Amino acid sequence: MLHASIRHQQPYDELFEVIKEAPPISSQKRIDIYRRAYQIRLSECLREDFTDTCQKMGEVAFEKIIQMYIDEIPPKTSQLAEYSEGFVEYLKNSSGDVYETAAKEWMVILSQRAQEPLYKLTSDQIQMGEPYLIQLHPATQIKKLVHTTVVSYRLNEEIFFLDVEASESHWIVYFREPRSLDDLKGLIGKGEILEEELMNLLFQWMKKEIIYCLPPFAKQNDFYRF
């Protein structure tokens, strides 16, 4: 009852029967303390994460949509930060521009949050002949939006975006798993990609830290994913 009353911002007569009336604060006011805290907590979380979306939509429209989201979709994750992820999906029915802005803001959060790889080989180590695998950097995010596919990546603690063609996004996704040089030679051998094209992509992505090189032993221990 208390849960429902806080969540739906509605008075429940039955609730007043079980709450101790203790002047000078009325029972209604006591429930309102929890209701207000719930609203503020969720609303602040969304406002903090989606400042650009708010600017794009305008204050009034943004306030209306976050209220609708809070009313319709209660948080189910123990980490409040994850509540924002659902908001992006909720905005899918809004105009394309709004959805894209929100999706990009969420990508920035994920790229910022991602940990640095524990084992990362330098170009010197690679040139010295250390064996290595290539994998997407944990901070790299890829998302198909309405018209484009976008990659976010972290370079020197800053987050950047890159619009990618379908073919390029295919190869970025390919590096979600660690890949060896033999894997890449196999692709070229089967004619799936030209050597020059692949080398060019790898060079660009390495420079941007979209991908990185890791020692083979780090394959399993690099970072934890559920």
Next chain:
Amino acid sequence: MNPLFKDLGVGVGLRPAHRSIFLESPPKSVSWVEVVTENYMPWEKEGWGKSFQMLSRIRKNFPVALHGVSLNLGSVDTLDPHYLFRLKQLVNQIEPVIISDHLAWTGINGETLHDLLPLPYTQEALNNIIFKIDQVQNYLGRRILIENPSSYLEFKNPEMSEVEFLKQVLKAADCGLLLDINNIYVSSVNHGFNPKEYLKEIPGDRVGQIHLAGHSDQGDHLIDTHDAPVDPKVWDLYNYSLELFGVKSTMLERDEKIPEWSELEIELLNIGVIQNEFIKSNRTSDLASRIHSPSATL
């Protein structure tokens, strides 16, 4: 007899604003830190985050206490196995000196309000939370601490007082107490009870940690906002707790309007000053044993 909990000295609730200080030039004013568990646990889809990596580095210099807000111990829902699994992963990585959560519930039917909601102080609620704490302790293989919450409403016809409920939880679940002095003060104003009487009821040997924090005055009630320095009345209560229980691991929480580290450090140093004054004044902490002894007279 060895005490259940070791005095860790003065600690602080480590917030992102001050993380770089702890990474670059670890302060000498604190000997341990407490972090909000959920901010460092892996996410369901994304795994561990950069904040966890930072905490791992900080852990090399400081013992870490993990303080949870979403264990949902008081709910009628069963414990969330995904939450417990992630908590254990974090515990295994960080090897915390303390693990704690609240005498409260946060949601039902899988929904969470991200708030610490008050419990009805009934035998049924007591049995439920004791069972849950027992499950958590068995799963983690260690004792946890339970924090007394601040609250803004009480249910009618309680079968016992909050402090009686708390005492029974501590005894039956064999867990420790994270004694939040500010929460006692906030609730005492909101519900009109004597905070010193509440403190007197606490079994001192179960106190594993003390929280100090600020609150905001809303005229006819107080809110536990952690957005201000510790109130003089809360410092008074802290002094009183020293008389009752002696020096315990004590830390300062600040979650809103977080000041510069140098400003926060003044309050932290004050904890040490108060503790030292107490020790120097040679006051023994036998007051508690006198209160709890059947033949005691005050």
